[in-house]
Amino acid sequence: MKSAAPAAVLLALAVVLAGCAAQGSVGGPGIRSVLSPIDQGEVPDDTTVHDTDVPAVARLDADLRAALTAASDRAAGEDVTLRINSGWRSPELQERLLRDAVKTYGSLEEATRWVATSETSAHVSGDAVDVGPFDGAYWLDLHGAEFGLCRIYVNEPWHFELRPEAATEGCPSQYLDPTEDPRMAG
Numbered sequence: 001m002k003s004a005a006p007a008a009v010l011l012a013l014a015v016v017l018a019g020c021a022a023q024g025s026v027g028g029p030g031i032r033s034v035l036s037p038i039d040q041g042e043v044p045d046d047t048t049v050h051d052t053d054v055p056a057v058a059r060l061d062a063d064l065r066a067a068l069t070a071a072s073d074r075a076a077g078e079d080v081t082l083r084i085n086s087g088w089r090s091p092e093l094q095e096r097l098l099r100d101a102v103k104t105y106g107s108l109e110e111a112t113r114w115v116a117t118s119e120t121s122a123h124v125s126g127d128a129v130d131v132g133p134f135d136g137a138y139w140l141d142l143h144g145a146e147f148g149l150c151r152i153y154v155n156e157p158w159h160f161e162l163r164p165e166a167a168t169e170g171c172p173s174q175y176l177d178p179t180e181d182p183r184m185a186g
Helices: 005-023 062-077 091-105 134-147
Strands: 083-086 128-132 149-151 159-162
Touching (some): 062 149, 062 159, 134 149
Antiparallel strands (some): 128 159
């Protein structure tokens, strides 16, 4: 009599590997992701909100992307280009950015003034976008509230999130940096 156990084990292994692949990695820490840098959320040069084939744009919250599209179209009418420097990010990319920031700033405490953890990042959830170049970010800082797009941090003039009430109430006060944001306490 043949046992069904080997087939069940293979099926279970296939399910686990498929789940890991869907999350962007197979194996534990130190094993490289099976996703390309673009698929993890890195952004090619000159990306705009209209580049919906780029995961960093495509995986943004739909309302955020719609607001960015409207703002970008209006900015273009004023000869200002809004580029997407960063949008949605995979947890793996966010953790790599945090590790790099720790190396740059010398401590986790200082790094978190610039980079959130994968558990708290609005980029990982698709709820934040970093805009450039300087004139594009400046334009969005001046006009973003009309579209519900607000700068959240004083130290990050490129980082915007959707606040729909901003169109009628204005943007909320900015935090000095992410360490003052209660959402980052998670």
